[in-house]
Amino acid sequence: MIVYINGKYLEEDNANVNANDRGYLLADGAYEGFRIYNGKIFKLKEHKNRFQRSLDELKISYTIENEIQEIYENLFAKNNYTNKDELFFYMQITRGVAPRDHAFPKQEMTVGVYAFLSQKKINLDAYNNGVKVCTVPDNRWARCDIKCISLIANCLAKQTALDKGFADGLFVHDGVITEGTATNVCFIKDGVLYTHGATNRILSGVTRNFVLDLCRENDIKVIEFPMTVDKLSSIDEAFLTGTTGEITPIIQIDDISIGNGEVGVVTKELQGKYREYLDTHFY
Numbered sequence: 001m002i003v004y005i006n007g008k009y010l011e012e013d014n015a016n017v018n019a020n021d022r023g024y025l026l027a028d029g030a031y032e033g034f035r036i037y038n039g040k041i042f043k044l045k046e047h048k049n050r051f052q053r054s055l056d057e058l059k060i061s062y063t064i065e066n067e068i069q070e071i072y073e074n075l076f077a078k079n080n081y082t083n084k085d086e087l088f089f090y091m092q093i094t095r096g097v098a099p100r101d102h103a104f105p106k107q108e109m110t111v112g113v114y115a116f117l118s119q120k121k122i123n124l125d126a127y128n129n130g131v132k133v134c135t136v137p138d139n140r141w142a143r144c145d146i147k148c149i150s151l152i153a154n155c156l157a158k159q160t161a162l163d164k165g166f167a168d169g170l171f172v173h174d175g176v177i178t179e180g181t182a183t184n185v186c187f188i189k190d191g192v193l194y195t196h197g198a199t200n201r202i203l204s205g206v207t208r209n210f211v212l213d214l215c216r217e218n219d220i221k222v223i224e225f226p227m228t229v230d231k232l233s234s235i236d237e238a239f240l241t242g243t244t245g246e247i248t249p250i251i252q253i254d255d256i257s258i259g260n261g262e263v264g265v266v267t268k269e270l271q272g273k274y275r276e277y278l279d280t281h282f283y
């Protein structure tokens with residue numbers, strides 16, 4: 001696979017970073033993950049705005065212009081993809097190369113940019129039949145709104161869930177469910193959708209925000225208020241939202257069966273509206 005690294009398009013095995021890149025030493029950088037439908041980037045503007053915001057919050061002085069689209073198009077062509085391929089586009093920007101020090105370098109920095117475009121199919125079993133997830137302690141830092149490359153707490157939580165036989169973990173902070181390890185989470189009770197507000201405790205998901213728009217357009221009431229673990233046994237439906245999985249139904253959390261243990265009706269309705277939107281705008 002041909003990838004992009006600091007101005008060059010190279011075979012991935014030849015794409016090396018300087019060992020003093022602050023992304024490598026200190027996880028000092030931000031990233032975005034984009035979904036491609038029929039050769040077009042889904043919600044480019046929203047991803048670009050969030051990417052810029054992450055960089056600004058990390059105080060990385062860099063203004064994103066048209067490079068997301070440009071690098072994407074070049075990787076698409078150089079890897080001979082076609083519109084039929086189900087693709088995921090990843091891009092990260094680090095503060096750049098400097099001798100290791102917590103303090104930001106004083107000199108002007110050239111950021112480090114890495115991007116790849118790979119095949120990634122949606123997990124149809126999870127999409128159609130739902131997943132079982134478990135709760136995990138949310139021991140991340142208090143700036144989960146920044147999409148930064150430091151993801152070890154998310155990796156640990158995901159692995160903990162997998163090791164216990166679950167598909168994923170739901171982070172719990174002070175009894176409140178915040179989000180998944182790489183997804184947001186929504187709950188349905190009496191036809192109303194509840195999800196954690198877009199605070200510092202969650203990443204404001206592009207998919208989450210799109211699903212909330214779908215709800216508003218389809219008269220599904222939305223309350224941005226967090227679900228607590230003690231209420232889980234009384235909810236009707238739950239689902240994860242994220243770039244790759246779109247809307248993934250949840251049928252069990254820890255040992256609690258959600259609704260009747262099958263994919264809920266509102267969840268299915270929203271999956272349908274999501275697909276309608278894609279059919280209209282991308283195909």
Ligand SMILES: Cc1ncc(COP(=O)(O)O)c(C=O)c1O
Nearest residue numbers: 182183184203205206207242243
């Ligand atoms: C922690 C976290 N929450 C939520 C999301 C979902 O965001 P999006 O819908 O923009 O993919 C992600 C995506 O990577 C994530 O890492």
